[in-house]
Amino acid sequence: MMKMTIRTRLTLVYGGLLLTGGLLLLGITYLLVYQRLGGQSFVGQRELAGALPVAPGDQVFTRIQVEVKDNALQTVLTQGGIALAVVVVAGLAFSWLIAGRLLQPLHRVTETARRIAGAPDRGLHERIALDGPYDEVKELADTFDLMIARLDKSFDLQRRFIANASHELRTPLTLNRTLLEVSTDAADASPELRQLGQTLLAVNARHERLIDGLLLLARSERAVAERSYVDLADVVVHVASQVPAETVKVTAAAGEAPTTGNAVLLERLVHNLVENGVRYNLPAGGWVRVESGTRPDGVFVTVSNTGPAVPRYEIPNLFEPFRRLGPERAASPGAGLGLSIVRAVASAHGGAVFADPRDGGGLTVTVILPTAAGSDFPT
Secondary structure, three states: OOOOOHHHHHHHHHHHHHHHHHHHHHHHHHHHHHHHHHHOOOOOHHHHHHHOOOOOOOHHHHHHHHHHHHHHHHHHHHHHHHHHHHHHHHHHHHHHHHHHHHHHHHHHHHHHHHHHHHOOOOOOOOOOOOOOOOOHHHHHHHHHHHHHHHHHHHHHHHHHHHHHHHHHHHHHHHHHHHHHHHHHOOOOOOHHHHHHHHHHHHHHHHHHHHHHHHHHHHHHOOOOOOOEEEEHHHHHHHHHHOOOOOOOEEEEEEOOOEEEEOHHHHHHHHHHHHHHHHHOOOOOOOEEEEEEEEEOOEEEEEEEEOOOOOOHHHHHHHOOOOOOOHHHHHOOOOOOOHHHHHHHHHHHOOOEEEEEEOOOOOEEEEEEEOOOOHHHOOO
16 A cells, blocks of 8 residues: 655645634534524515515415525535635645645755765765754754764774774785795795795785775775776776686676776776686686676676585675685685775775676676766767
8 A cells, every 4th residue: 555645644634624624614604694594584574575465474475485594505505615625625735835845854854865875975974954943854954964974974984094004004014024035035044934934925915915905995985086987898808818827717798888987996896806706716617707888777897707606695795894605715815805895996986786696606796887978988
């Protein structure tokens, strides 16, 4: 059953009150006229007796009195009912307009909330800033603005903390790498020392990738202010050509996919998808397919791969930071931020990312981005 809007309900309430008041007024008027005609003849008995060849109290005279009274009461009901119907219709129209006017601030709150919800933590800088007297609606709008301001501050502090912490951690990691490389490259280094150095270098490299991923994640979660024209077909071809030949087979079907955004971030998006498809694949005989093109709701990049089976209910967890599924993913040298960065970059460009498990194992990940407007195309 379809629910009525608040505007419709207010209109019906106003109209119902108007109809009730009109019916009550019409009933009182009818009773007053009825009482008045019952106590005194609508036409004086003397004038009527002089005009007609009958005497007062005659049956004909009485019948005429009754007819006059009935006609008068019928006129009150008929004309009053028509007037009431006209007033009720006009009242409903005015009630609809007034209800819409009263609910306009609520529509503004709803539209702002919808825009913020459609661009999570990118539209948190937006405020309703409702003007007018301090009533219930103004109080609601101000409370909403206060909530959004606190959320905006919280997200901003989180991003700055990640960025600052990542920068602070990169310095000791770089120093450790340098010391380990010097120690392992020394001429008098024993085989055991070299082996330990290589192990520590691998651990250090993993930590560096983690820090770089955190920095990129913090950067990509912000809205892209400066945009340039990017054809994702060029990005797909470039990234696919960078995959080493000894890894799984990578094929590209690069269709034209014009969009706008940060070229470096978009390249990292495609790179992470391809790298993820290569890393979590079959030990032998696996493949990765990269496609780009245009669809009715925007441009897309799709990466499909073979690999271990992924339960559909675990798909949302793949896009969370540091989440890995299964022993193969837990043993991966990655930092667990690849798909998280993909989602953050897509969201920063006004797009979305979806993943579906393939029959027989592997995933199909699709990123949809807005199509570049005609004025954004290079000339």
